[in-house]
Amino acid sequence: MNSKEIAKIAGVSRSTVSRVINNYPNVPPDTREKVLKVIKEYNYVPHASARMLRGKTSKTIGLVIVDIKKDSEIHRIYDNVYFGPFTTAVVDFANRIGYNVLITTVFKVKDYKKVKEIFYNKTISGAIFVGVRNSDPEIKSLIEEGFKIAIVDQEIKEEDEVFNKSIIVNMDNLNGSYEATKYLINLGHKEIAHITGDLDKLSGFARLEGYKKALKEADITYDAHYIVKGNFVEESGYNAIHKLFKKVKPTAIFAANDQMAIGAMQALQELEYAVPEDVSIIGFDDITISRYVKPSLTTMSVSLLQMAELCVENLVKSIEGESSIVAKFLVSAKLIERDSCKKIID
C-alpha cells in the first residue's frame, strides 16, 4: 500500500494524499475526510525512508552505551544496574515526543565505527552518550563534524572547547560527594576513607574532589593512605577494603558508587567488621539493590529520570533547530539515609 494506491481509491492525486497526511491547510474538510477514511481503512502509514529522502528528518535518536573495559571484565556489562533504568526513561521520553530510539553498545574503541555509520548514513539525527570517559577523541570528532550530541557525565575542560557545541548533563558529583562526606563527619567520624571510581571519568574525579572539599572544611587533614582506587564495579570495592585495612583502620568509608560500597560491605564482613557498628559506609547513585542489602545502604540519590528528560528534550530541541541551545545541566544529589552509617560517640 502506497500513496499512489490510496490516491486512486480516494479518487484524488498523490499530492492531495500527501497534503492530508502533512496537515496542509488548503484541503477542504470533506476531501480530507474522504482521504483519511481510506488511509485508516488500509492502515496506510507513509514509508519512512521515502519521507526522509524527501527531506524530513529521521525522527530517530541514538542512545550509545559506552562501556569500555579490559577484556577480563567484559562480561560485567550485562548486569549493569545503572543503564537499564536510564535507557527505559530515555525511550519513554523520546517516544512521547514522537522520536524513536536506536540503541547501540560500544565495548571497544573500534565499536565507535558503528556509531559513526548510523550518523553518516542518516539513520539517526542525534545521539545521547553515556559512559564515555572525559575528553574522548571519538566523541569530539563527531561533535566537530556538526552532529547533535548529548553527553551524560562529562567534564568540560578549557582545552575541550568543542564540547560547548554539545549538550552536557551531569550529576552534581562535587556537591553530592561533599554532602556524603560531610554527613559522615557530622556523625563524628574523622578517619574517613574513600574508594574512588574511574578517575578518568567525571563522576570518578569529581567525587574525589567533593570528598576532599568536605575534609578540608572540617579541618581534617587529607591523607592519601585513606584513598583506594576503584573502577565502579563491585569487585573493585571488595578489593579496595582488603587493601585499605592493611594500612589503616578508618571508622567510615565513602565509596564513589553503590556497587563498590556493596562489594566493600562483603569484604568488611569477611574481615569481621560489623556495618555500621564498627565501620560506617555511604555510597552514591541509589541503585535498586541498595535498599535490599543488609544493612540497607545509605547513599546519595540522583534522579535518572530527570537526567534522561534533560538529554532527550534538549537534544530534540537542538535537532529541530528550535534553538541552538547547547547547555550544561547539573542534576542535584540528595541524601538517602538508611542503615549503613552510625554516629560515633566518644
Next chain:
Amino acid sequence: MNSKEIAKIAGVSRSTVSRVINNYPNVPPDTREKVLKVIKEYNYVPHASARMLRGKTSKTIGLVIVDIKKDSEIHRIYDNVYFGPFTTAVVDFANRIGYNVLITTVFKVKDYKKVKEIFYNKTISGAIFVGVRNSDPEIKSLIEEGFKIAIVDQEIKEEDEVFNKSIIVNMDNLNGSYEATKYLINLGHKEIAHITGDLDKLSGFARLEGYKKALKEADITYDAHYIVKGNFVEESGYNAIHKLFKKVKPTAIFAANDQMAIGAMQALQELEYAVPEDVSIIGFDDITISRYVKPSLTTMSVSLLQMAELCVENLVKSIEGESSIVAKFLVSAKLIERDSCKKIID
C-alpha cells in the same frame, strides 16, 4: 556527500560506485581501489533511506518492552531489573551481525499504535517482544499481517495457531519450578507455600504448574491455602507473606520470581521469622540483587544471554528468508544454591 560526488571525484559513474559498495564481482581491482580510496577519504556512507527505498531491508529490528500495569504501579518500570541485561544482550548480538535495534516501550494498550507504525512505515523489519501477556490480540494481529516476530515467554495454546508463524523463546518454567519445589521437598519441607506471578503470563502460570507437579510427585496434597497470588513485583511478595501467615505457617516458600522473594523476606523479617532458620525461601530468575540480599537468595537461574541470542539469530534468519524457521525454544533453568534455604531435621 553522495554517490554522484564520489563518482565524479573518482572519475567513474554512480553505477560503478554502487557496484564497489555492494561488492559486485565485475569491478577490476584497480577501479575498486580507486573508488574505495575516495570513499574512505570523504567518510562516505550510503544514505540508508535511499538504499531501503531501492529495496534493501532496513537492517533494523525492534525490541518492544511491554509492561502494562495499573496506573498506580507505572513508576516501577523504571527499575525493572530484568529487561536491562536482556536489552544489552539483544543489542550486542544484533550489532554483531549488522543489525540495529530500535527500542520501544509499551505501558498501555494504546501504545501498540507506536509499534504498528514502525512496522507499517518500514522502519523495522521484525521485532522481539518481551513482557506480553498470553494470547495478546495486538501481537496476534501483527503476526497475521505477516510481520516477523519473536516473543519471549509466551504460551502456545491450541486456539492460538497464529503463533506458529512466530518465533517463541521460553524459559523452561515448568521444569525449573518443579526443580525448585523439589529442592525444598528434598530438604525435608512438607508445608511449602507458593507466591505466584501474573497468572496470565506463561511464566506465572507455568511456574505454578511446576510447583504442583513436584508436590504431586512427592505425595504432598495440594492445598489452595498455601497459594497466594502475586504479580512479580516486590510489593506483591511482601503483601503475600502478610496474607499467607494469617492462615497458615509454611516452613518453606517458593516465590515465582526473585523480586517477590525479596519482598517476602522483608515481610518475614517484620513478622520475626528468621530466614532460613524458621522459613526457607527460593526464588526464580537469579537477578543481580539476589546475590547481595542477606541471606543471599537461593534461586533458579536462566541464561538471558542465551535467550537474547536465540531471539536475535532466529529473527534475523527469518527476516533474511534464509529459512522460514519458526520454532519454539526452551531455555533451561539451573539451581543456584545460596543461603536462604535450610534442611529440616525432625
Next chain:
DNA sequence: CTGAAAGCGCTTACAG
C-alpha cells in the same frame, strides 16, 4: 483548491 512533474540518493536490469 488540486494535479503533473521534479527530485531526494540509491541500485540494478539493460545495452553496449
Next chain:
DNA sequence: CTGAAAGCGCTTACAG
C-alpha cells in the same frame, strides 16, 4: 567491464 536510465515512495514548488 561500464555508463545511462528507470524507478523505489514520497513531498512540494509550480501552474492553473
